Amino acid sequence: MGFDCGPMLTRRAAAAALVGTALGALLPPASASAGQLVRLGVAVHVAQEQGLPVADQAFIERQLKMANRVFAPYGVAFEQSERHQSEALLPHVRTRSERNALGAFVRPQRINLFVVASLHDVDEPPRIRRGVHWHSATHVPAHYLILSRISFDAVLAHELGHFLGNPRHSNTRGNLMSYQHTDELPFLDESQQRRLRESLAGYLRTGELQPLGIEPQR
Ligand SMILES: [Zn+2]
DSSP: OOOOOOOOOOHHHHHHHOOOGGTTTTTOOOOOOOOOEEEEEEEEEEEEEEEESSSSSSHHHHHHHHHHHGGGGGGGGEEEEEEEEETOSSSSEEEHHHHHHHHGGTTBSSSSEEEEEEOOSSSTTOOESSSEEEEEESTTTTEEEETTTOOOTTHHHHHHHHHTTSSSOBTTTTTBBSSSOOSSOOOOOOHHHHHHHHHHHHHHHHHOOOOSSSEEEE
């Protein structure tokens, strides 16, 4: 079983991500340095089906817990800072336009995570995906993560890897950005760690992400 993931970023989408967003410009920008833990807020949006959330809170907490294990060595932590549940969110996301439309729900200064019942591949329609880091073509520059409830625990960590500076997949077994995993904790190599640091610094500088806190790493 691999990390099913969406299509790679286009060059244009990647450039849009680097520009940052006016959404985050309300507070002075933060910065981080070595030996610090940056706590990032995740705005969680859960789709509903027949009045019930498509995934329970335990699912979200398992995903966050694994992401925190994976990213702790790199000085990043993730916390659910808000949770929204709405009939307006499609439980089954099949098309590009359905992915794009989620941009309307994006909350500022947070990593936005949409949890859905199913996520289809937009290039090979019958194929099912587990997660994707998606740049909205209709709500530029919004970009966010979409996670299917069928995801095993490390899928959010992998998608956060994309969000935080690593759009490409790796061929190295056990790497966070690889489809081949092992029983060990997934890792980032040195160049991926550098891109993570650069990406995070950019998000904090532009204010696109406003950390919940920056503290000495224990
Ligand atoms: Zn991926």
